[in-house]
Amino acid sequence: MRSKIEQIRMSKKNTADSGIDIIESPEALASQISRAEIFFIKYKKALIGVAIAIVAIVLAFAAYRFYIDSQESTAQSALSNVVYAMENDSLSQALNGSGGNEGLLAIADNYPGTDASNLAHLYAGIALIKQGKFDDAIDHLKSFSSSDLLVQGRAYALTGDAYMEKNQPEEAISYYKKAADYKSNEFFTPVYLMKLGIAQEKAKQPKDAIASYGKIIEEYPLSAEVTNAKKYKGLLEGEVGE
Known part of the structure; x- marks a missing residue:
């Protein structure tokens, strides 16, 4: 009768050999490939659907980032035109814009998701408080986060x-x-x-x-x-x- 140690060695050997058999035996390898093919065929629609969904998510995120980056550049440029008016307490001009330049209210609304829009909410809140428009100021200040x-x-x-x-x-x-x-x-x-x-x-x-x-x-x-x-x-x- 084999000792327990020999039985354990044989068990490990058989386990290891089973992996080698798959590689060295064409029949065993073909069997594994066949199982994979059956699995793919059975769940083909689901697998393809998942793959398409992943690709769509990646593309959507890339498109969103490209859009936000382009919007950020435009919004930052518009915001820089407003800062001077804010510094000189030209509140109406800062809020509503002038000479074709967008004001804080437009920047905050037209470029959602950008840092410039976020900052415009803060500036607008400050300007509106100075104008005594407290409800509007609260709305903008609550929209700001940092x-x-x-x-x-x-x-x-x-x-x-x-x-x-x-x-x-x-x-x-x-x-x-x-x-x-x-x-x-x-x-x-x-x-x-x-x-x-x-x-x-x-x-x-x-x-x-x-x-x-x-x-x-x-x-x-x-x-x-x-x-x-x-x-x-x-x-x-x-x-x-x-």
Whole structure:
């Protein structure tokens, strides 16, 4: 009787030989090819459909990128013509364009998916706030998105400002919180926390406002907002009896 070790060796040998047989034996190889042919024939339509779908997706993506790249170039050129008007507070010209040049509103709408369109939404929001058109400003600011360290937080805060101008402190609070929580930094976060505290006071949330002012004092003691934060916090604590 063969030992267990010999049986294991024979089993491994047979397994290995089966692969060699397929390569060395024409009959075995033909059998494997035949099975593959049968599988292909059986699922021919499905396999071809999948292949066509993959090619279509690749081509569609390539076409989309080509389109976006071409649009980006045009949109960036249009946006550069608007920046000068923005810098000189020619708000109507910046928003609506002039001399055949597109304004921020047109750039934002006509070049979706481009960086220039995205930035045009932000600029339009700022200009519309200055014009007192707060609802329109909110729509554009909400359409803007960025992973930048500072700009997205600024957009959140501006949205909060627009809601405060509309006397809607509850809505403003949610955006000031987003601004304060977005990539915290010593330069702008204290400003956003101060805005948050003021909005919370207006919304009759004194304890929350105290917490916001306290965060400035504790976490950003060197900021310019600390003096007012201490003042407002002390006044509120006196009112609520803390």
